[in-house]
Amino acid sequence: MNRKDRDEELERELRAHMEMEADELRERGLSAADATYAARRAFGSQALAMERTRATWNWNVFEAVGRNVRLALRRARHTPGFTLTVALVIALAVGATTAIFALIDVAFLKPLPYPEQDRLAYVTMTWQAAGRAADELVLTGMQWEVLRDHATLFEPAVYSEWTAGINCGVGDKAFFVQQQRVGADFFRVLGVQPAFGRGFTKEEDAENGPRAAVLSEPLRRRVFGDAPDAVGQKLLLRGEPYTVVGVMPAGFRSGVNADVWTPLKPSTRGEGGGNNYQAMIRLKPGVSEAAAAGEVESISRVLPAPKPSRDGTVWESRFRMQPLLEGRTSNLRKPLLLLLGAVGIVLLIGAINVGGLLLARQSGRAAELATRMALGASRGQVFRDVLLDSMVMVVIGGALAIPMAYISLEGLRRTNDSMFSLVESAEIDARSLAAGVLCTILAGFIAGLLPAWQSARTPGGNRSVAGRKRLIPLGVLVSVQVALVVPLLVGAGLLGRTFLKLWGVNAGFDPNNLIMARISLQDARYDSSEKVQRLFREGVARMQALPGVEGVGAGLTVPYERQLNQGVRVGAQPVPGERFRNTNLVYTTPGYLDVLRIPLLRGRALRESDTDPSAPVAVVNEAFVRRFLDGREGVGEYIRLGGKEPVQIVGVCGNTAQRNSERGAPVEPMAAAYSPVSQVSIEAMRTVHQWFSPAWIVRSKLQPEVLSRQLESVMGTLDPMLPLSKFTTPEQLKSQALGMQRLLLSLLGALSGLGLLLCVLGVYGLVASSVAERTREIGIRLALGASVPGVIQKAMRPGLLWSLAGILAGVPLLYLGRTVLAGLIYGVSEVDPLTYLGIAVVLLAAVGAASLLPALKLTRLDPAVTLRNE
Amino acid sequence: MAPTENDRVELLQGTLDMLVLQTLLFGPCHGHAIAKHIQRTSDEALLVEHGSLYPALHRLERQGWVTTKWDKAPGKNREVKYYLLTPAGKKQLTAQQNRWAQLVDAIGKVMRPA
Known part of the structure; x- marks a missing residue:
């Protein structure tokens, strides 16, 4: 039986009930009209009976949610300005989060494009003496041979991470290309075979072996164009004849930007006498990471005993296994951690900001909610509706956040060409969108929780509720936002000072023309x-x-x-x-x-x-x-x-x-x-x-x-x-040298600007709602002769005081950010007084302006109108 | 004498189901008659609110303790919905009666110590 039929049946049942009641009354001598009326009255609310009966039908839950969402959407449509503000705040915060997540995803989380990449690892050297330790990423030829000869649980490969610009000549044309040298097992251990041809053989990887080269797909196209087969072609590398034995698949990356690979020909002499090789291993099937790490460590014992260094310390050297992804991005860890923290703060500020907006609106809806509760709505229902209201608006914001994330990432690409590989490979994909959705839901909950709780608690809306007390939750929210923005601004300030210092480092030459x-x-x-x-x-x-x-x-x-x-x-x-x-x-x-x-x-x-x-x-x-x-x-x-x-x-x-x-x-x-x-x-x-x-x-x-x-x-x-x-040009070289600083600064600068903007909005909202609630009181004051500047000053007070509390609360937060910042700022102290002073001035000016603007409304207040206006 | 508002007692939570099942023990019955029967046999002390009765009936139906059928009301040219006790409903009624007896007994001991 479907829903409509059931509804009709229920109605019929209830109608029959009332008719029988009326029949009985008529039998007792009432007139037909009186009987019907009395039966109705005795029955009570038919709608309520139906509603409650329907509630026993099991599909009701979904239906209620659907209806509530429809209602929430309608409410959102009725206040377009408010809805848009909330949606924009969320769109900015979530959009930024999504874009940054895309970056972090590429750097830390996304698997590298090699089959079973989690089975790959680097082997590096750790030097230890008297409690000190140092890491050496590169090995000597002798160390490599020890590792190679004793490996049983993993397959090792050797290569050089250094690329050199070399001349590549084909026929009468020459190309400036980047060459990387890799051992015979390199491609096999990475797990990527050439798309055409083959990798290097042991003979080619030995001294005086045949000269063989493997091309990247872009270089193949550049050199041989549409010609179908490059394998077997001859070319000149560094002026020497080479034979192309393979072409890697399009999109293959060896970890550095290389156009052509040639055999490393590792040795223990020459470059092999110094630290010039890197080792990568792939764990054999079924070997656990711990077992492999253990073997790597134990092979260290075969290394010849260390000689004392000049100052007599004996540095003990040991092999260490390091997961591939971790090794590749270790230098990005700190900057991205910083960004993650910053973007989390912005998201939190955004959510709290929306919470404040909803709370401010709540006071306007107090009468409506009180009426609904008087008519029988339960606290749970009101709580749920208010939460839903915020969710609906937040979800609209979340949808807007998608284009926002695209725009942010695109902007990042335009301004940070030197961080090319990282920024370039970041994209808004299913993963980052999922992160965005998660952030949206989280923000919706944080934003809606306090207003919802507050609404369900409100005993009843009437105008005599003391306005000042009702402002307290709003003020606390403003304080929290300001407190959160303090470390953000200080971080951006310190990075900005660092960047200016570095950018302003006396070039010592004339870079123009x-x-x-x-x-x-x-x-x-x-x-x-x-x-x-x-x-x-x-x-x-x-x-x-x-x-x-x-x-x-x-x-x-x-x-x-x-x-x-x-x-x-x-x-x-x-x-x-x-x-x-x-x-x-x-x-x-x-x-x-x-x-x-x-x-x-x-x-x-x-x-x-x-x-x-x-x-x-x-x-x-x-x-x-x-x-x-x-x-x-x-x-x-x-x-x-x-x-x-x-x-x-x-x-x-x-x-x-x-x-x-x-x-x-x-x-x-x-x-x-x-x-x-x-x-x-x-x-x-x-x-x-x-x-x-x-x-x-x-x-x-x-x-x-x-x-x-x-x-x-x-x-x-x-x-x-x-x-x-x-x-x-020198400018380009300079930008490249400062690429990381620039990327960090532009991101953190944008994030802290966003945070500050949200704070200003919050303060504005606080003062505006305080002014709105006290318009009558202020009208009376003005009528009784209070001076306008005095009244304005008073009206600004909550904005300034709550902000100040926030600033003070934010100072301890600075300690948390200090360790992260430590490795990223140069030439500026972490407690640089100039930065702190500047931040304080900016922050106070911003909250001052945000408090003044709504307070200025009072100058246009006509006491006579206000008093009559009730 | 018709009882005044003050003589009415509120139904204890959960007891309405038991009262309905008990009423149906004497044969199929429709909502109106069930309400009247409870009111009459309690000497008008219990007033069954329709906003509670119908949800209770539908709940019992869903739990399989009663079934329904539409039928002519005796002597009237009108179809009404009849509720019938099922064997499971009978068992449920026995269980509830036992629990009720225990409860009354226990409360009685507390309120009127021997």
């Missing part, structure tokens, strides 16, 4: 120092001859980049017990300082005539002098750079901002020595060209597009098989 492009000299054809020097000499001369070019130079690295680390000793002669200390080395053409406009402070610059390998010279910068020369002037002093022969300092130049490869600020003036390219041996060049691709630096007022085309054609005449990398 400069463009740079790299060439790879890791090339078999450049096998003597003379050939390299001729390339630089002629290149500089020909570029210099271009119209509109003001200056040209070349060097191993340029400002805002990481430089080559170089051990240095001071003095011409060895001294017993002396130690290498770390500085940076840049080989340059004579025009380097000139074209960059790095000021020469003392002595002379490098010259064309500095060619005698037996009398090496160098220019050092001020930071070098300060760090190594103990207050001496520098010019005329001797240092030794790596080798034995003394190098004379002929000049001292200014510092430039460089990317810091060690801990500390990401961009700093670093100590550096500049030596003439004409005095660098081919052996040294071979080594450094494996890692660094030297750059041409050109100063010109020409449009970069025009200039770059001209430079490309110059290089074409000089050596057609020597391609130029993409052109960059």
Whole structure:
């Protein structure tokens, strides 16, 4: 029997009941009309009887929810402004949460795109001595062999994480590509086989083995176009002939940005003598993580006994297993943790804000709710309705949050091109949308709980309820919001100060009208120092001859980049017990300082005539002098750079901002020595060209597009098989160096701005509802002669006092954020007074304005009207 | 004499079901007659509210203690819905009577100590 039939039957049953009652009454002598009337009256409310009977039918629950949702939707439609405000607040908060979740998901949660990626792990080294520990991510050739030879529970693979720009020549075309070197088992252990062809064989991975290359799909398309089969084709890598043996599937990522892979050919000598290899393992089927970790640890015992270091400490080294995802994102952990905290706070503020809005509206609905309760609605029903009301509006907001999340992520992409890989692979997908839905529901509950509880408690609505007392819950909500926004603002402030400091680090050169492009000299054809020097000499001369070019130079690295680390000793002669200390080395053409406009402070610059390998010279910068020369002037002093022969300092130049490869600020003036390219041996060049691709630096007022085309054609005449990398400007390098700081700042800045906006809304709402409730009282005061400024001041008071309470409550929260912030701010103290003062001023100004605005309404209050208006 | 409002007693929660089942023990009955019967046999002390009676009847039906059928009312040209006690309902009534007797006994001991 369906619902309608049942309803009709019930009605018939009740009608029959009343008719029988009327029959009886008529038999007792009442008139027909009186009998019917009396029977009705005796029966009571037919509607109530039906309602209660219906309640015993089991499908009623769903129906009630449906009806209540319909009612809630209707109520939401009746107050479009209010609904929209609530929905917008939620949309902003949930949209931001969803976008950030998408980022966090990519960095931490989403499985890496390898089959059974949870069975993959890195093996790293841990050094321990006297309670100190240090992690070394890279292994030596000997360590790798120990690991390889003793592995039973897992399959190991070795590779280098370093990519180098190299020249890739096919026919008469040349491409500047990124090369990564991997061991024979690398692709197999990762679990991704080439889409065409095969991976490397053991023979290819051995010294003097056949030269084989595996291409990425994008490079295959770039080089071979639509030609169906690249496998078997020949190409020149670094000037040497290679055969393509495989092409990886589209979308494959090895963990670094590589276009082409070649065999690593691991050894215990050469690069294998130092820490240059990384090891990855895949657990064999059925092997538990703990068992594998145990074996990794136990293999450490086979390692040769450690030698004491110079200061006599014996560092004990041990292998350690680290899950793949954790290893890849360990440097992102802190920043993303910070963002997660921030976005959680914003979500909470948003939810509480909506709670405040609902609560404020509640006072307007008190009469309605009281009436409903008087008519028999239970407290539970009222509670449920109010909660539902908030849920409906919050859900509308949640729907709006989806486009909001898309927009946020897109904005992030536009402003943070340097954090490309992370931001690029983040997307609003089913996972992040699910997170958004969860956040929406959570926000709905938090927002609706207090108003719902309050409404079910309200004994009855009449206008005599003391207004001030009713404001207390609203005030508490405002305080909580302000308290929560305090750490957010302070965090953003400190990051902002850090960024400004880093951004403002004195560049030390003139970055305007400069463009740079790299060439790879890791090339078999450049096998003597003379050939390299001729390339630089002629290149500089020909570029210099271009119209509109003001200056040209070349060097191993340029400002805002990481430089080559170089051990240095001071003095011409060895001294017993002396130690290498770390500085940076840049080989340059004579025009380097000139074209960059790095000021020469003392002595002379490098010259064309500095060619005698037996009398090496160098220019050092001020930071070098300060760090190594103990207050001496520098010019005329001797240092030794790596080798034995003394190098004379002929000049001292200014510092430039460089990317810091060690801990500390990401961009700093670093100590550096500049030596003439004409005095660098081919052996040294071979080594450094494996890692660094030297750059041409050109100063010109020409449009970069025009200039770059001209430079490309110059290089074409000089050596057609020597391609130029993409052109960059110092601004771009700077943005890249500060990419993480910038990303963090833009996100945290946006989040704290959003938080502040919500707080301001909350304060505004508090003062506005206080003013609305007390309009009559204030009207009387004004009529009795109270001054307008005095009344305004009084009206503002709840906004200011509750905010102040919130600020004070927020200070302890700062301690929680301190540890997270510690590794991310540089050059600014965590308790930087300027930041705190600034935040306090901004916050007070904001809440002051938010309190003043609704209070100003009182100036337009006409006491006469107000008094009559009841 | 018709009882005044004050002489009426409120039905104890849960007892209405028992009273309905007891009424149906004498044969099929419709809602109106059930209400009248309870009122009459209690000397008008118990007033059955229709807002409670019909939900109770429908509840009993759902639990399978009564069944229903529409039939002509005797001597009237009108169809009414009759409620009939099922065997399960009879068993339920016995159980409730026992519990009721225990309750009355217990309360009586407390209220009128021997």
